[in-house]
Amino acid sequence: MKPEETVDYNFKVCWHAISRMYNTEAAKNDITTSIGFVLLNIDQELGTPATKIAPLLGLEARSLTRILKSMEEKKLIYKVSDPTDKRLVRIFLTEEGLKKKEVSRITVKQFNNKVREAIPEQELDTFFSVCSRIQGMIENKDIF
Numbered sequence: 457m458k459p460e461e462t463v464d465y466n467f468k469v470c471w472h473a474i475s476r477m478y479n480t481e482a483a484k485n486d487i488t489t490s491i492g493f494v495l496l497n498i499d500q501e502l503g504t505p506a507t508k509i510a511p512l513l514g515l516e517a518r519s520l521t522r523i524l525k526s527m528e529e530k531k532l533i534y535k536v537s538d539p540t541d542k543r544l545v546r547i548f549l550t551e552e553g554l555k556k557k558e559v560s561r562i563t564v565k566q567f568n569n570k571v572r573e574a575i576p577e578q579e580l581d582t583f584f585s586v587c588s589r590i591q592g593m594i595e596n597k598d599i600f
Contacts, residue, residue, distance in 0.1 A: 463590070474567075481563045485556060486530070490515075490523050492560035495532065495553060503536060503546030532556055 459465045478489040487495075490513075497512050498504045510520040524547065527533045532553035538544035549557060572580065593599055 477567070478563065482560075485559050487532075487556050487560075490519075491527055491530075491532070492556070492563070494520075494523055494527065495549065495557040495560050496564065498533070498547050498549055498553075498557070500549050500554065503548045505538070506535070506545050506547055509547065527553070 460469075475489055478492065482489050482492050493513050494509060497509055506520070506524065507517075509515075509524075510517050513520075515523075524533065528535070530552070531550055533547050533549055535545050535547055538546055575583075
């Protein structure tokens with residue numbers, strides 16, 4: 457079997473193309489794709505517990521720690537201890553963080569709109585279904 461005929465190869469190549477595209481756009485705004493995704497997952501009203509962000513993005517805690525440190529240095533976020541549970545730290549966006557979040561939101565929306573214009577809904581439904589089934593197989597350890 458040729459690599460280009462395998463499921464994982466196609467996922468990887470497609471994701472890398474998407475990631476490069478997002479990184480090109482993110483770099484224009486002095487952020488990274490990872491920072492953009494974190495920004496999109498922070499609730500500005502209530503703040504988002506740092507411990508909730510990593511699982512949402514499929515990141516290891518160590519990776520998220522580095523990203524959050526970078527975001528603090530860029531003054532995109534600030535941390536607040538939860539008043540009821542001092543062990544919990546909530547992440548909030550600064551004004552600059554809100555601006556970058558909006559840029560990220562627009563970028564993701566534009567990409568998704570272009571894909572939806574080019575690919576029929578039925579094909580996308582099939583794609584989403586296949587992705588969901590593969591993810592379920594992996595999570596249920598139905599592979600090996």
